[in-house]
Amino acid sequence: MPAQLLSQPNPPPDPSHIPDSILSLRVDVPKNVLSSNELDSIRRFRRAADYIAAAMIFLKSNTLVEEPIKPDDIKHRLLGHWGTCPGLVLVYAHLNAIITRTNLNSLLVVGPGHGAPAILACLWLENSLATFWPKYTRDRQGLSALIRGFSVPGGFPSHINAETPGSIHEGGELGYALSVSFGAVMDKPDLVVCCVVGDGEAESGPTATAWHAYKYIDPAESGAVLPIVHVNGFKISERTIYGCMDDKELTALFVGYGYQPRFVEELNDIDQDLASSMQWALDEIHKIQKAARSGNPIVKPRWPVLILRTPKGWSTIKSLHGEYIEGSFRSHQVPLPEAKNDPEERKMLQAWLESYKPSEVLPNGEPSEEVLSIIPKEDKLKLGQKKEAYAAYEPIDVPAWIDHGVKKGTQESCMKVVGKFLNLVTHSNPTSFRIFSPDELVSNKLDAVLEDADSGRNFQWDPASRAKGGRVIEILSEHTCQGMLQGYTLTGRTGLFPSYEAFLGIVHTMMVQYSKFVKMAHETTWRQPVGSLNYLETSTWARQEHNGFSHQNPAFIGAVLDLKPSLARVYLPPDANCFLSTVAHCLRAKDYVNLMVGSKQPTPVWLSPEEADRHCIAGASIWKFASTDDGLEPDVVLVGIGVEVTFEVIAAAALLRKLVPQLRVRVVNVTDLMILGPQGSHPHALEDTDWDALFTGDGESDGKGRRYIHFNYHGYPVELKGLLFGRQGLERVTIEGYREEGTTTTALDMMLQNHTSRYHVAAAAIRGGAKVNKKVEVDAHEMISYVMHLAQKDREYIYANDPEGTFDVPKFD
């Protein structure tokens, strides 16, 4: 480990007891790629960018430090993360150099997204900023605006986000840069995504497993990721794990992950070192790709990885008040926090900023010729202006689902039917549609997509599926699936993430971060729409047969409900035709987060394809066949939202017709959850009059008195309550849903345990009906007792006999 890293007064880490022989697996390369002109330009580019990045954190005037810095030149609040900036600038400079030299088609994904100043500085230098944000012109005025405006209200925020040209990754929550990069290169054979992974981020679980993602990249059809692990040794206030691992440990680890590691750490000659290392890495990538594309794929190719060791906050002040700053966690954010008030710190700031010689590299606030010379000449090659990052949407070709609908009155597994349809979608979109799943396609009964070799799995390390061009990635890491889906989607393609219902929550915060990116993309003038994030939840709590309580968690619905209404879409299609319609719609829809929830077991097909089409367009409708008198003038409205709970509503209606024929029942199914919220709260929210037409009004305005409404909901009741809040007359509404009760048991027992069974629905209906219909009131109490007695008898039957577990349980007349 180079001495420069050891700025803390600590002994160097003792050597691990791994034999030295492992060190022979480090890659060595001759360091001679750059001409002296290139070398000089790179160094000047770095000085210019480092200067701008540092100035952004501190200055609001005197932005070129042409005069001594006064307290008033310094911002009120010093915000930003310096520590990672010099490393990001270094990588950017070299990526520029290699693009200029080779016309490389590249994107940069920045794991340490806190380092926005570095990236914004580089984007300004290459004039990509002004392309999208006209006020940041590449001149004195634009530079001043950039420096002044950073991290203050109205300026660029302190993290990379959708406002940052060239970015495809929200820079905040750590762990996902690598999987996003892998998703981005899929089906883009010429693209090389350079991905910087910080050594803080490297500690996260999602990153730790994403290194395996190359095992799912077919070099014949897809591009490549060039990972650069930036080991600067420290997190916010502590050493990193990678920072404490020596060469032997890191070499072994990356060899094990399947890479050839190259350490880049010659601080005295870092530019030649990095340039040669990057060239070597690209050569390796091309070698692997060429072999695959000429029909002689290398088995288990060892892809390159660069381990870049530079000091944290490299080039800032060395120490302050006797404590190390450069090369320590103290340079993570603002190295001179009291610069505004402390004359000594201000003087140090002056010296630090002047050390970059801004007048030389930014004469009169414009980049010098030498700085410009390593920036790609063509805009389309510049990292900040790649169409892949902001205008790459390829519309998906979705076959007419209605031709593949199933017959009304049969029993069909929604997933079996959807799986066949998805198989068609893969054929219609051979290079722009993929499915990412944590090894659950078969279990989720979507395996029809695996039927053909060309829509099957693509797992390079497995001899059985290697290099078959399959459209399916199955890795038992929801994080990797989600990251790949994001990268694939943001670069213009369409994906689908099927999952066990209980486990999508694993990527809850990733989904939120992504939606933040899309929300901000909407607020720019220049980012084009992309496909939606499409989630398909099945194996729900209502039918967990091989599993139990741990597989019961419908909370992802709530996660989507928290999103901006402009993005959030939640569907619970009640049968196979409705599910087909929903999938077809979601795959075509742009910029949403679409969550579809349904059953994998055969369930009744209630609606014909045409009826399903109309039902899904409406979002909800009265199901006349299950209602009394087609649902006219009801005493109670019974609402099913979800497959099994709707089945129970229909069973309840049948039961009521027999037991309490005087009760007037309307059955409603809601397939689009978003119709429910108060008028105006969501684009899909029903107008009050439409809501009243469906669920009945509150009885005051129309003089009809109160009608009762019982919701039998698939999710947590609290979500539905929150959604309905603001609709009038909620006193007449009761709601049941999943209440965290369950085990390995039958489907009906799950309903009984969670009070969503036909009996509970019927009891709720009688309870409500009794309040508005005197004929019901007469023996309501007795009827409710009887219904709950039926429930008890069913429960006893189930516990005594462990029946098949379908919904066809015996009747007790």
Next chain:
Amino acid sequence: MPAQLLSQPNPPPDPSHIPDSILSLRVDVPKNVLSSNELDSIRRFRRAADYIAAAMIFLKSNTLVEEPIKPDDIKHRLLGHWGTCPGLVLVYAHLNAIITRTNLNSLLVVGPGHGAPAILACLWLENSLATFWPKYTRDRQGLSALIRGFSVPGGFPSHINAETPGSIHEGGELGYALSVSFGAVMDKPDLVVCCVVGDGEAESGPTATAWHAYKYIDPAESGAVLPIVHVNGFKISERTIYGCMDDKELTALFVGYGYQPRFVEELNDIDQDLASSMQWALDEIHKIQKAARSGNPIVKPRWPVLILRTPKGWSTIKSLHGEYIEGSFRSHQVPLPEAKNDPEERKMLQAWLESYKPSEVLPNGEPSEEVLSIIPKEDKLKLGQKKEAYAAYEPIDVPAWIDHGVKKGTQESCMKVVGKFLNLVTHSNPTSFRIFSPDELVSNKLDAVLEDADSGRNFQWDPASRAKGGRVIEILSEHTCQGMLQGYTLTGRTGLFPSYEAFLGIVHTMMVQYSKFVKMAHETTWRQPVGSLNYLETSTWARQEHNGFSHQNPAFIGAVLDLKPSLARVYLPPDANCFLSTVAHCLRAKDYVNLMVGSKQPTPVWLSPEEADRHCIAGASIWKFASTDDGLEPDVVLVGIGVEVTFEVIAAAALLRKLVPQLRVRVVNVTDLMILGPQGSHPHALEDTDWDALFTGDGESDGKGRRYIHFNYHGYPVELKGLLFGRQGLERVTIEGYREEGTTTTALDMMLQNHTSRYHVAAAAIRGGAKVNKKVEVDAHEMISYVMHLAQKDREYIYANDPEGTFDVPKFD
């Protein structure tokens, strides 16, 4: 790779291009540990347990296959996961043998928690099942009950859970077994947790980084984890990554993670192989521990790991309908799915079950002497009866917080004050309290806990903090923090997980799984209470200075609201004294999930310690000092829930007093969110009369007319809406909260953007007040315009001047 693994008709994986020299890092050990008696006993134990596990999946009668299996002997639904069972039995048998031989103090944590039949079979054999579940006696009747009852309603579920004696880990969602194991051994120097990690689970991110957890284990003070990676090559329907990695790749990977890998794969001699390997591993562990405990710690010790390669579903049928079953994903769940109806499958089942010779190892349904001979004699040594797993709670000594309260009227950072208090807690509980944090203690201003060496960090790979006995683990992996916290808590100690608010959602589903475990533990008669899972969220959306939109996500509150009311606790203490009171309470409370949300910036101390004490006990109270006329007979009630939003409520009340003195305002602060839900919905939910006393009644019963209530809430409004649903008179309630708007800006601007500012509160108050107070109605419209004009002026000021960002913004009179 042994040929037996290659049951698929595929070529073996081609060798990777890693030099063969890496193979010298595999550990070799002589295979001669077991006497022939022991060997025989182990084999018989395995046959007995494998038999029982297989029978559990299929049989409801004829449970000892004493007669030909008839269709009626077979369960209606065949549920369960056979694939992992033989491997789990193998490990259990050998752990038994080594405990019997050495009195090892051990727990078993089973990553492949789907393999409940294996573990339940072993627990029955050692008579631990009957100890806790009397009906499963170790005799013919008990065995029959176990086999019949598995995976049917009322019996054991198909996954390991809290009902499984000896377990400390919910077996369903994969990825956490390893980090839980590391948490369990902390501060238990003699404990060795054997942790089985499946090769499916190994693909998950949380597992992929948890391998680094040894870097945080001080062998002087803590026990050890013996990880056994069970590579059976397949997931549900696909090969695993580890299953496709050859010896060189796996060796390099684990050496890189810091281990000495030993491959256990001699299928013809697996028992000697595993026994010798386990003995070697324990010897290595003891060597490392002995060195550390004698004051000569080994730097970077290389801990042992066993890589156990056995075929999936080993010992089941070889093939069916021409397809491989054993050694393939087809044995993942039920190898003979049609056994009930297909005579051929039934015959194969018979042969398979008889292959274990049940009459020999389970004569008359009781384990034979030979089987019993490798089970530990003493109950306290049996894996199913370890007190650590069910009765180990050590009450925590929490100092009287009130002595450390701060002065009313000052400004204090809640976190600074709490940090000092936590420092005291660490001193009072030197071996039973730990803090787990993703490198955010300093940033969250809780760094007082790091002030003393003995309460500081404990990071063995960092020379600066190594072996100092620190109570703090900081790893940038929320998953690892959470897993360690769970393991530490479930084995009787108390932990705290401070986090940035936005990032706790990363462990949302882990927290849910844990709460499922605790819920089921409550339902047993024998599991004793444990400490609570304590979360402290700070760096909230309301004050994100160095960060921005990506750091704004209060959704973890909603995650806790979805839990069973018996577990869920959410607190938003409004000042430092309230926070102290809350922390002290939570650390002492048992069996809850406690979420505390607060600010790290200095904010007013509204209440004296004594007042805070009363306020926190009540959960909410009227803040007379901020109300008109002490809050008597209000027109409107303004409710603050959360630090900054409460500040805005108070600022609004002050503004209203000046602008609209005729408006009668009551200010309420809610510190315990759970008081809000309808009476009876939660143990803390206020009785209706108390609710009315605080927030006013709906005006009908008391004839006082409607009063308006405006909630200014820290979280997503939809959560609060869901919580309030069911309280009467919600038409008079308005709610604002975080609405997914924000960037890097000032605190007041965050309030403005999310409509939680003083101006928005004031406008809501005037709007409500105008409906009930004619004197307010007169110029309400004008006043609202004026207030919103003030908001606009503040916003302009902020955007023009980027002020400090505190709440002391200029007034515009």
